[in-house]
Amino acid sequence: MLKYLIPLALFLVLVVFLAIGLTRNPQELPSALIDKPAPTFRLPQLKQPDKTFSAEDMRGKVWMLNVWASWCVACRDEHPFLFEYQKSGAVPIYGLNYKDRPEDALGWLGELGDPYLLSAVDLDGRVAIDYGVYGAPESYIIDKTGTIRLKHVGPVMPDVWDKKILPLVQELNRQ
Amino acid sequence: MTRSRLLALLLLLLLPSFAAMAQVQTEDQPSDDPLIEQRLAKLSHELRCLQCQNQTLADSPSDLAADLRREIRAQMKAGKSDQEIIAFLTQRYGQFILYRPRVSPLTYLLWFGPFVLLLGGLVILFRYIKQRRDQITEQPLSAEDRRRAEEMLTSSRKESA
Numbered sequence: 001m002l003k004y005l006i007p008l009a010l011f012l013v014l015v016v017f018l019a020i021g022l023t024r025n026p027q028e029l030p031s032a033l034i035d036k037p038a039p040t041f042r043l044p045q046l047k048q049p050d051k052t053f054s055a056e057d058m059r060g061k062v063w064m065l066n067v068w069a070s071w072c073v074a075c076r077d078e079h080p081f082l083f084e085y086q087k088s089g090a091v092p093i094y095g096l097n098y099k100d101r102p103e104d105a106l107g108w109l110g111e112l113g114d115p116y117l118l119s120a121v122d123l124d125g126r127v128a129i130d131y132g133v134y135g136a137p138e139s140y141i142i143d144k145t146g147t148i149r150l151k152h153v154g155p156v157m158p159d160v161w162d163k164k165i166l167p168l169v170q171e172l173n174r175q
Numbered sequence: 176m177t178r179s180r181l182l183a184l185l186l187l188l189l190l191p192s193f194a195a196m197a198q199v200q201t202e203d204q205p206s207d208d209p210l211i212e213q214r215l216a217k218l219s220h221e222l223r224c225l226q227c228q229n230q231t232l233a234d235s236p237s238d239l240a241a242d243l244r245r246e247i248r249a250q251m252k253a254g255k256s257d258q259e260i261i262a263f264l265t266q267r268y269g270q271f272i273l274y275r276p277r278v279s280p281l282t283y284l285l286w287f288g289p290f291v292l293l294l295g296g297l298v299i300l301f302r303y304i305k306q307r308r309d310q311i312t313e314q315p316l317s318a319e320d321r322r323r324a325e326e327m328l329t330s331s332r333k334e335s336a
Contacts, residue, residue: 026228029225029268029269029271031269032265032266032267032268032269032270033266033267036266069198071198099198099199099238099242100198100199101199123199124199124242125199125238125239125242126242126246128242129242129243129246129267130267131267132267132268132269134225134226134239134268135225135226135239
């Protein structure tokens with residue numbers, strides 16, 4: 001009896017591992033920047049190119065940096081929800097416009113609305129490299145000390161917001 | 176499938192390529208220093224493109240790969256060593272960017288797991304063989320058996336004769 005049960009048990013263990021493997025998203029990589037200081041940058045603002053925006057400006061605040069582009073298809077899925085998140089006042093959301101022509105980016109915001117407090121322009125993607133961006137949209141939660149606490153790859157849909165982001169920013173704001 | 180549906184599907188398939196076109200293109204010009212190009216060619220074969228994941232930075236046509244090649248060229252020009260550039264990239268993208276993962280406590284299972292399995296398999300195999308060998312007991316022929324065998328042999332010899 002044992003002769004048959006052992007291979008069966010091994011097979012079942014294998015099935016469980018493979019089944020777990022199937023549910024995971026291989027595109028989602030563990031970020032190397034969690035609990036590391038958010039890379040500094042100073043970039044021109046999209047709507048007021050004569051002004052700049054820097055991660056340093058946000059010291060003492062919990063904030064969200066959302067990497068987006070007009071050419072990014074998944075950003076469209078996320079876009080309507082960003083208004084709701086911004087309106088909830090849970091965390092201020094700033095945009096990083098990634099490798100986008102400013103005229104395209106402004107056209108996109110004009111057409112769909114602008115949920116961001118402001119967007120910084122990363123024309124050549126240099127700052128995105130510092131943040132380890134490998135696909136838009138990506139979102140970062142940065143705490144009061146300027147430390148990256150969470151990175152989410154892909155659109156921030158309501159379930160991600162409710163389960164991952166909202167509890168974290170509430171906790172970080174209490175600190 | 177109706178013709179309009181087919182058309183819609185085709186358009187949908189083409190969508191990502193249109194989208195990619197609208198991205199700001201990076202100039203992916205080879206450096207005029209042949210030494211830098213040589214180093215880049217060697218280094219970028221060791222690095223993974225994070226967008227396509229199964230291609231190296233050297234082979235990938237993606238924009239991110241082009242950006243990273245540009246970044247590597249710039250850093251080489253600034254006199255950074257290969258080690259420094261790899262450290263720069265792993266700080267940002269994690270060890271996943273390395274095609275050959277480093278040996279660290281995190282990757283012990285990856286590096287040594289197969290050998291542990293091999294060793295385990297050998298142990299099981301040897302124990303099985305030993306167990307089988309123990310099951311076989313030598314049974315020398317008794318005088319009676321010998322006499323019977325002799326009898327059978329002589330009778331069969333007579334028959335064939």
